[in-house]
Amino acid sequence: MADPLTPWGAADLTRCSVSGLSSGAFMAVQLHLAHSAMFSGAGIIAGGPYRCAETFRAASFIAEDAFVQNALFVCMNPLIPQVGPDPERLVAVARQTARDRLIDPVENLADDWLYIFTGSADTVVDSSVVHTTRRFYEALGVPPANLMFVDDVPAGHAILTTNLEDNPLDANRPPYINRLPGARMQSWDVLEHLHGPLNAPAERLGGRLLRFDQREFFGDDPRSSMSAYGYVYVPKSVEEGGPCRVHVALHGCKQGYNYVDLVNGRPDRANDPPYGNRYMTTTGYNEMADTNGIVVLYPQAEGIDDGVTQNPEGCWDWWGYSSPDVRHPDYYSQRAVQIGAIHAMVLRLGGMA
Template structure:
């Protein structure tokens, strides 16, 4: 019955994708594997992925960070954003300050113990042509994770690809060096098209089965209002990729893919949740891919539709009690729950 419901819902949603919010229903439970949750993201989504990895380190096994800065870099002040994005020459973020902040939060029980990071696996990417989040900021992300306890052998840093500010796919999107919407590009590395979704998922999970040539699963829209009010900045509708194996009862991994600023479905349609190659890897490797959504808003003040990495939802934005953090965690818990 669940399989039939998913297929019918997904078929209708895909038929009317520009208005998919009309088809959104409750996020289903899939009895996912609670030991295999991971996150990734681009830009503000990368900052969010860092936050989520650090705050929920007891239940998150790894993160893929594409053009993102270190944990709690802005310290709740938008005036720090330029430093955190590496836009102030010769003034990079200070990773020791971020580790000290995280240590303090953990001591108060506001985030999980940093000792959990000893087993985390981290992928970090910074394009050499990125003019939005510069490499000196992303360098600090690598330093932060290592100083916070992630073994150096568990950190993969790719910082030699002439890419702009974008998520990299094998074929879809802009040319490699672009820093432009939809912030998805294609690049050649070593005479091969670079597959960022595959690179980060394999850094987190180890060797995986090669991606599907034709998808067997479905993209399912779901109602985010069950998890987050409009006051959090989150959109009405989120998206989930469900491989056929997961719909048929496999204990699947859960991966959360956070879009960047100006990159929600309201702006770029299905470009991020359907064309970044996550779903192809998920399809052959029993991975549910959650694509939560944040839209531009006036209240809260978030004109570019960014995830909250500087405090527009409240001072606890980087803690487990943060509005967006709690919402995404509740979505993950639903996917891990038994139907």
Template sequence: MMGGSLFLSTTLIAISMLITTVSLAAEPLPSYRIDLKETSVSGLSAGGYMADQFHVAYSSTIKGAGIIAAGPFNCAEGSVMTALGKCMQPSFLSGSPDGKELAAKANKVAANKMIDDLSNLKGNKVYIFSGTKDETVDQKVGDQIKEFYQAAGVEEENIRYVNDIAAGHAMITQNYGNDCSTASKLPYINKCDHDEAGNLLKHIYDGALNTPSEKLGGKVIGFDQGEFLANPTSHSLADEGYAFIPEACEKGETCKVHIVFHGCQQNVATIGKEYIENAGYNRWADSNKIIILYPQTSSNLSGNPKGCWDWWGYDSDHYYNKKGNQMAAVKAMLNRLAGSE
């Protein structure tokens, strides 16, 4: 009897553990009523590079981008040395990126159908930010984002370039984070009396936004990123991603999507939900029926120890175009949100 009781007890414990494991697994990403023509994207640092390559690659879908503390499309051209030198700290030896030249190369990529035609960028809104105290990505690199987009067909009046604030390498906010001029320190959020998330969203959406919510009615959900890329951690994608869903979207009203790419060491595995909850996006999203998609990276000791997005080719030679693993996975997340798979 004791042996039978032990077997039964062990079996019940095993079943209980299995149930707990299943219940803790991330849920599938839901679908909502989405106007895909109103989709936009932004990102900081490595996430800024990811934002501009996602914007350019899928320009027939994305209407605007906010690029913070980063550089122009495909700046690294597949080289980590170019990424660390020319695309972050240009010097006499490394040279500086050339936005016009990169736009010409992007046109050739578009001709091969690996990214959307650059003519789609006409009429888009682009917001660029580079802090004067940024010691990680030099302002000369930020300058070339504007050069790239103008050469690619974005009208000068549709580009807003903010480069006169004494901010370090960080997402800057009204009143949350490190001191504004802090050069480079976790969680890479600095309080500068400047609402970066709000400013870029207002620029992209022509200022036609309601004031941000004082108290959030929406919620943050987690979802399984493995649905969109098999063995995601082998490609430096985390198992779980996140999204902020306004109450109105949950109730079936038509909503927009804004995709936010965090910077290196800003994923949930490193700083928890600090970036998701305090970068400033959710307040604006809540009152304006904007779903914020927060895809997540994971660290990979073999080539990506800091959990950066792939903007130099550590995971795929196609990192900057539609065939890139991370690029295609995030586009599939967007399609799922819109129920257009």
């Protein structure tokens, strides 16, 4: 059994940030908007705008099929940019969602910081979609000076590192961690943009990566699609009582610690991919966090493919698979099981739950 998540009373919960890749990037947008009173910035690597999977609800007779088709053919790979997400419409949807008190007021975004990235060789989430994410945030009032948009790197669908063992820069394949030779870790750019000038990253980690039991945060909800365990990196200075901030780092599909291929709904344990804990140990977040008093929370999604939940690749929910009623989805709101669980984890880290 893993220990419960430990509170760190010195955490400043007014300066939290979140980042993610792919499904983690879509989830980062949702978490940012749902709890914008808590999150002051978001790093979005290959992700689309808020609620884009509901762009064309008439795509199918069955609501769940319609959202999946929207996710695939509007939010990831539109045939042409003109059939991609409509940021102006989605801004109106976000404002209405806030008026319905399902998310925090969108006015909170006016002084937030955004890092948005799309690789020009990305064939999984088209760059035109990520451009609409930028337009979405601009229309919600994020100042141009606060928004870093990068689209001139010939990268595939991945978070970028300096690790020699990672995929080539232009690769579009698991584990979706690619090498950018001679450059900084992308996570360092994310954290510095969201939190301002930071100390140089640690050459050798002094803190600890701790495992905790996630199950108390989502209970026995069969649609949660979250793993039994989550992880948190705690710098030594924080363990000794120093002040800290919290950053939530959301992995993409097939990147959770417990990811396994599913064949006909059953785990194919004989062919486990060797991805393991690479997202939380080799992408550079911990090194930068270590010298800057940043606690990094790594929630974990779980691949499930059964009669209740169809999420075989272990993606975060940005199209509605976790909603109790797919005709009236709640995956994007404070009521969503995954958003609620992550929010509760952050509160726990700040000693508030």
